[in-house]
Structures are given as C-alpha cells and as structure tokens.
Amino acid sequence: VAADAITREVLALVEARFGNHFGDPEPFWFAVTRADAEAAFDDGIQKAARRNVAEARVALEAALDLAPDDEFRTKTYEALLPIYSTLPEQEPMIVAAEFVMRHSRQPGRRAHHARLFTGYLVRRGLIDGEVTKHEKNLAADGDDLVALAMLCTIYGGPVRNDARRSELIGRLQKLERAEAADYARAMEAMVGTQPERAASHWKDAAVAWVAADDKDSALAAAGKAEQAEPKPPGGILLHLYHVDLGNVYAECGDLPKAIAHLEKAIQQTEIPAVKDQCQARISQLRAAEKK
Secondary structure: OOOOHHHHHHHHHHHHHHOOOOOOOOOOOOOOOHHHHHHHHHHHHHHHHOOOHHHHHHHHHHHHHHOOOHHHHHHHHHHHHHHHOOOOOOHHHHHHHHHHHHHOOOOOHHHHHHHHHHHHHHHHOOHHHHHHHHHHHHHHOOOOHHHHHHHHHHHOOOOOOHHHHHHHHHHHHHHHHHHHHHHHHHHHHHHHHOHHHHHHHHHHHHHHHHHOOOHHHHHHHHHHHHHOOOOOOOOHHHHHHHHHHHHHHHHOOOHHHHHHHHHHHHHOOOOHHHHHHHHHHHHHHHHHHHO
16 A cells, blocks of 8 residues: 555655654555545445355445545445354444444434344343443433333343333434434535535435435425436446335425336336335325325
C-alpha cells in the first residue's frame, strides 16, 4: 500500500523523533485510507461469497480497523455477523450485534437484527443472561434502544412476558418514530450533496417517513423520487427501488400507484421466487381495491 501525504509526514516525524526505537517505519505497507477500507471490505464480501470464511473474516476485520466512521463500521459488522455466529466464542457476535442495533438508522433494521440475535442467544443458551443485562441497562437509561428492542423481542418470544412487553413496546415505538423522522430528514438533505443519487435518497426518505407515521411527508418524498433522475441502475437496485415505493404507496393508501411500482419491480428481476412474491403482493392489493 502506497503511503499518502499525511502518512508520509507522520513517518518522517516518527523517524526524526523516535528513530532510535525498535522497528523500522520503512517499507510502509499498512492500509490507512477510506479507499483501503473499502478495498478490504469488498475483498471480504467476495471471499464470503466464495465461502472462504477464514479469509473473509481477516479481510472484513481489516476493514473494521480502518473504518472511517460508524456507518462504515455498521455495514462491516453486518457482514461479519454470519461469520461470528459460527464461532465457538460468543464475544465477537455479541459486540457486533449490539453495535449494529445501536447504530442502525434505517427503519426496521434494528428489529431485524434483534430477531436474528435472539435466535442466536436461544441456540447458545444465553437468553436469560441477556434479559438480566438489558433490564439492568434499561434501568440505567430508559431510552436505551438496544435494550428496548431486545427485551421486546425476547418477551414476545422465547421468554414470554406479555405484561412487561406491553410496558416497553410503546416507548420503543415512540423512540423509533422519532429516529425514523431524523433519518428521513437526513436522506432529504443528502439530495443536495449527492444529486446523482436523488431518486434513491427521496425513496429512502419516503420509506422512513412511513416508519415515522407521517404519510403526508412520505407521499411528498415518494413523488419527488418518481420525478428525480437518474434512477438506480437496472437490475436488483431498480427492482428494490420500485418495491420500496410500491410499499410506501400501499401504506399511504394509493393502491393504483403501489401496483404500478410492483409491476415495474417484476420487470427488473429474473428470479422466479422474487417475481412470485411481488405478484402475490399485487394480488393482495387488487383484492383490497375491490373492497
């Protein structure tokens, strides 16, 4: 890895002040930049896809060490979760899952990971200890989103406690609606800095406004997503774009537009199961139109 200008300046400083210490600053071969982090991440994803688990872990953990911000750490930890779930030791999985849940901003991601992590805890016989830990965390901070998400998931499933869950679920939903609104506003602001991704940002904002229970804002953002150019490239990205907008319009009660987007989504995939899923959703919406 070629050292960048900042790194070269640091190397010169080290040589000047600590030249008599153990080790040599040259040759320099460490990765240090965001580009290096992205390269390590991509390498890890490719190795994971080839089921080269050990090398994938090394590459992704290298990307984690180089991560420039929490957003990058979150996506890297997400990629590491399937690997960590197979390890005999539990600490890497616990650290990764809790980091992802604490830093996930997209609506629904925290709940998704809470369900997956709860399944892992049940299989490992760790569920009772996690309940105790999260109840303690919640007592210290009543707005601890990870504790609330985990306890609501656990009390709704493996450690059934409907009374306690009903105490917590309203608090969790209120916090998540506020968080979704913040995320929606952040996506709308991104349109100004990344106009080339305006359609995707408006779409993501629309999805978040639905999660925030603000249907007027959701419809406004969805309309701007439809008007914005360029659209995501064809294939799976454009498929997901239309699925998300279809779901937004369905949630907001505009069933014709929802159906139109889902029909476009079908045209962007060759996977039979995915086509069938969209078609089933269209059938549900057509039936709802007739009522």
